[in-house]
Amino acid sequence: MVVLGNGRRVLGHTGLGPASTRDPCIAWSVEFTEKAAGVSPEVTVVPGSYAGFFDASSQAAGALIGLLFVVIALKPGRIVGDRADPTSRRLAASSFTGLVNAFFVSLLALIPGHNIGIGAAIMAVLSLYHTLRLHLGYPGARHILVFVFSLLAYGAELFVAIAFMVHPHDRDLVTYLAFVLIGCFAVALSRAWQLMETTTANDLPAA
16 A cells, blocks of 8 residues: 555555565556656656666776777877878777767666766767768768768667657667667777778788
8 A cells, every 4th residue: 555645545566575576557556646646756767677788888888998998009100199090090089989979878877867868969969970070071982881870870869869858768768779879889899890900901011
């Protein structure tokens, strides 16, 4: 039995006890009655079932960012700096953008009660701006496919983020955001692979 703020009593499970004994229909009924009585129930923006995914995503992004720094540290003159190869520099920056995006969005998703839409929208806009700035001045057929996929991934992230701000408790949006993050990882890893190919080709002696 649940006692509401106005003294009314509603039959139902209180949510205490093992998860296996909770009745979702009763819990929804209690939540609906609380809303009708003017009592704001505690609603989780990101369901707990997604915590493991976002935790693993943030750890993977952090580890890959560390590996990217190691690669840059091993060959600093060829990837960063004034004398660095422009292609290698753009590929490293693009890979870094995707990984940082996935890292911060995953961390924001782990904050209890936080509306992830605001942070995801900021990261999406920054990623779109950085991607356009990196690649519009250097057109090339070799990288056009990944460039278009990058725009689609960050554009989808921006769309989901705006939808999150309008409907912060829509669980389907969390699933969409998870797939968008997978797309960000795909962009970052493809750029990292192209970076490895470029630096390896530059190391080969001329025939």
